[in-house]
Amino acid sequence: GENVEQHPSTLSVQEGDSAVIKCTYSDSASNYFPWYKQELGKGPQLIIDIRSNVGEKKDQRIAVTLNKTAKHFSLHITETQPEDSAVYFCAAFRTGTASKLTFGTGTRLQVTL
Amino acid sequence: IAGITQAPTSQILAAGRRMTLRCTQDMRHNAMYWYRQDLGLGLRLIHYSNTAGTTGKGEVPDGYSVSRANTDDFPLTLASAVPSQTSVYFCASSDSRRGGLYGYTFGSGTRLTVV
Numbered sequence: 001g002e003n004v005e006q007h008p009s010t011l012s013v014q015e016g017d018s019a020v021i022k023c024t025y026s027d028s029a030s031n032y033f034p035w036y037k038q039e040l041g042k043g044p045q046l047i048i049d050i051r052s053n054v055g056e057k058k059d060q061r062i063a064v065t066l067n068k069t070a071k072h073f074s075l076h077i078t079e080t081q082p083e084d085s086a087v088y089f090c091a092a093f094r095t096g097t098a099s100k101l102t103f104g105t106g107t108r109l110q111v112t113l
Numbered sequence: 114i115a116g117i118t119q120a121p122t123s124q125i126l127a128a129g130r131r132m133t134l135r136c137t138q139d140m141r142h143n144a145m146y147w148y149r150q151d152l153g154l155g156l157r158l159i160h161y162s163n164t165a166g167t168t169g170k171g172e173v174p175d176g177y178s179v180s181r182a183n184t185d186d187f188p189l190t191l192a193s194a195v196p197s198q199t200s201v202y203f204c205a206s207s208d209s210r211r212g213g214l215y216g217y218t219f220g221s222g223t224r225l226t227v228v
Contacts, residue, residue: 009153034216043117043203043219044156089155100146100171101217105155 002027006104021107023090024072032093080111117220134189136204144209145187149200194227
């Protein structure tokens with residue numbers, strides 16, 4: 001089955017700096033890669049996703065890149081703000097009725113003033 | 114109701130007791146999932162259901178059971194709780210008929226402590 005590794009497990013940046021979280025996946029047939037943000041006491045929320053036919057996607061201060069050859073994808077947050085502090089999860093998915101998302105182990109991002 | 118509702122939000126349960134965690138969605142999603150979240154281990158799939166009337170085992174199904182009598186509800190039952198089942202439980206749903214390429218919607222979670 002699919003295996004997703006996520007690094008780093010914790011990340012501390014100063015407000016205004018950029019943050020990068022990296023994930024690798026094992027199943028070359030995976031074709032959908034969402035990112036979730038989980039704030040304290042809440043469930044994960046989808047913040048951005050990318051499909052395998054796209055190399056990069058951007059939404060305001062967040063962007064995701066995908067390298068299918070190397071089987072890794074990354075989340076980039078620019079101009080970080082305190083409200084970006086949360087746990088971020090990457091996930092991988094392969095189209096098919098029996099498929100389910102496989103999650104990374106999460107990155108705790110702390111944005112300091 | 115908007116999205117997924119989980120109940121209760123938290124529970125302290127004596128070991129050996131039976132407990133059902135409730136999950137209801139109003140998005141008419143065909144697929145539903147139960148995950149447990151433990152520190153350092155991320156989200157691990159317990160059970161899932163691709164459509165009403167069918168269920169399947171995930172990564173960590175032992176000690177848990179589910180049923181899917183209709184589209185909206187997907188309860189998770191712990192037949193005889195043990196301390197290792199102390200965790201935060203999340204229910205999620207997706208519309209996999211569209212290829213599943215639209216991510217999952219998660220509930221707010223149930224924090225369960227087994228003592």
